[in-house]
Amino acid sequence: MSTTGARVPGEEAAATRARSWSGLWWWTRRRSVALDVSLAAASALEASFEGATFAARIGVVTWLGALLGLLVGAVLVLRRRWPIAVVLVGIAVIPAQTGFILSVVGFYTLAASEVPRRLTGLLAGMSGVGTMVVSFVSIESSLRHSGSSSRLALPLVVIISVLVAFGLTAPPVLLGLYVRARRRLVESLRDRADGLERELELLAEKALERAEGARAAERARIAREMHDVVAHRVSLMVVHAAALKAVALKDPQKASVSAELLGDMGRQALMELRQMLGVLRSGSEPGTAPQARKSADPAVEAGGVPGPAPDAVEDAGPCLAELAQLVQESRAAGMGVELAVEGEQRPCGRRIEATVYRVVQEALTNVRKHAAGARAQVRLAYREAEVAVLIVNGPAEAMVVATALPSGGHGLTGMRERVTAHGGGFAAGPTPDGGFRVSAMVPTAP
Structure with a gap:
């Protein structure tokens, strides 16, 4: 039995839930809403704390920095709709050392979306350069305030800054590109599977047509054989019966000969009919003549019902x-x-x-x-x-x-x-x- 299109109970339940969900804005599934809201909440809390810290460091009111951080982190809820805008906001707040979750998730979403790769690379480069500069300034300032100075300090700070910039920018971008490529591969495989399914349906239809054609040809062949046998023998029997009627009283001896010929015609007709019926049965009954089973029936090969070999009736003819x-x-x-x-x-x-x-x-x-x-x-x-x-x-x-x-x-x-x-x-x-x-x-x- 074919299982094409069958679904397991879990998939059926998921499909029912998907049909009952009408969608909200740009979200098509409930779990997408839950995920984006959760990430935005985490990003808002993280950016609010970092904004308050940055505001205290530069002498600004703390609650104002926390409020700005809260608004900046909440922008992450728009990542599926406007990923470029989310990334630009993340790049803008790099000098304040705020929005780590915003930047990482934003770059992942941007790389996994259908945005051109050149634009993704450009924004990733801008973020990397900004992160490297901010890291360099922060580390160099910390070293200067600690009073440590060394010839190896500057190259070490540069290396650390590059590693920090690469570590914050490259992994989410690479992961997003991988997910994007995998999604495209899955879509192409699904399209190919749909195409193969359509081809199989067409092949099945053609096979059914060939089976019907084989059955029709076999029926026509059997009809011809039955017509020839019955028409010839019965016409002879009718002629002999007419002759028998005409001479029955006048010439009993000739009538006897006609009656004998009439019986011979009937027996020959029955013999030929039995021969054809035997050939027809040989295609489906066990223990039949091997000659009738040598060639395959096109109807069987095409998925039809078993029957006699296409040429078996004629092969058994005179x-x-x-x-x-x-x-x-x-x-x-x-x-x-x-x-x-x-x-x-x-x-x-x-x-x-x-x-x-x-x-x-x-x-x-x-x-x-x-x-x-x-x-x-x-x-x-x-x-x-x-x-x-x-x-x-x-x-x-x-x-x-x-x-x-x-x-x-x-x-x-x-x-x-x-x-x-x-x-x-x-x-x-x-x-x-x-x-x-x-x-x-x-x-x-x-």
């Missing part, structure tokens, strides 16, 4: 060696048929031979249906790379009463489908003398 028997059956039914074979007889493949046989069979059936009493000629030609067959019949004889045989109008269509499926050519149409002509050419080379 061959060209049985054409003489087919012509003899028509002659026994009172139809004048001549068979002529040209070229050297050779095996042409069971499917090709079954196709040519079915064309001749359906053509003779049509003669019995539509041209009662007409004579027919069957010419079979073995050529170098093809097998050709021609069936020509004259007009129906006026003295012969045609036996009423139903016609579905699918005979010529089925013959054409059979031949063109092998890349051959098919033609059918009336002749100038009022007869009908059917010709087919089937290539033997793959």
Whole structure:
């Protein structure tokens, strides 16, 4: 069972909470509001204490420095909306040695946002230079007031100032750039996963279409086989039944022969139907003939239901060696048929031979249906790379009463489908003398 789009209970609860939250200003989640307010509160307290300390150091009223520090630290609540403004405020209060949390969180937010990297680097450089200068002045002043002087004091102060500036500026910027790159990677992977999911859906749709096409082709192939077998055998049985009725009282011996032929036609029809039904069952039942299971069913490969191999029905069909028997059956039914074979007889493949046989069979059936009493000629030609067959019949004889045989109008269509499926050519149409002509050419080379 597919689990695409399924969610665990925790994810479903989170999604429900997200849908119930309408958003506040620029925040889209509750935890984002809580985080930013907490950071702003911590920054305000820290900046208020440092502002009061700086005000006392320069001789300004303490509460005024604390108030300014409180306002400066509270600016951090705007970091998601205006990260550049937050960083600029942090740079502005560097001389007062205030806003450590403001500066660190602001640079992290700036680097993780979609602000151009050049601008981020420029602001980080300004902050680094300002922090280095303030650190240098503070350390040098402390050393001077302590009364210590040394030749190594100045280089040491410079090194310490650079380290302090780098330590306060580089880590949040690098961490923000890493988070930004990771976020972009996750988004690209999500987009790629969505694209792959869409491609899989398209492939599944195409597979279903191929399965439906395979089923339709198989149904059409089975329908052609059933039509040929039933139409040919039953038409012969109807002709023999009519003859039996006509001579039953006049010529009992001839009636007995017709009855025997009628029984033979019925048994042959049942045998061919059982053969086809056996092939159809062999695709899904265990213990069946291995020949019917050799080739895979496209419908199964495409996710469809199991069925017979696509060519199993035709592979189990008749061959060209049985054409003489087919012509003899028509002659026994009172139809004048001549068979002529040209070229050297050779095996042409069971499917090709079954196709040519079915064309001749359906053509003779049509003669019995539509041209009662007409004579027919069957010419079979073995050529170098093809097998050709021609069936020509004259007009129906006026003295012969045609036996009423139903016609579905699918005979010529089925013959054409059979031949063109092998890349051959098919033609059918009336002749100038009022007869009908059917010709087919089937290539033997793959």
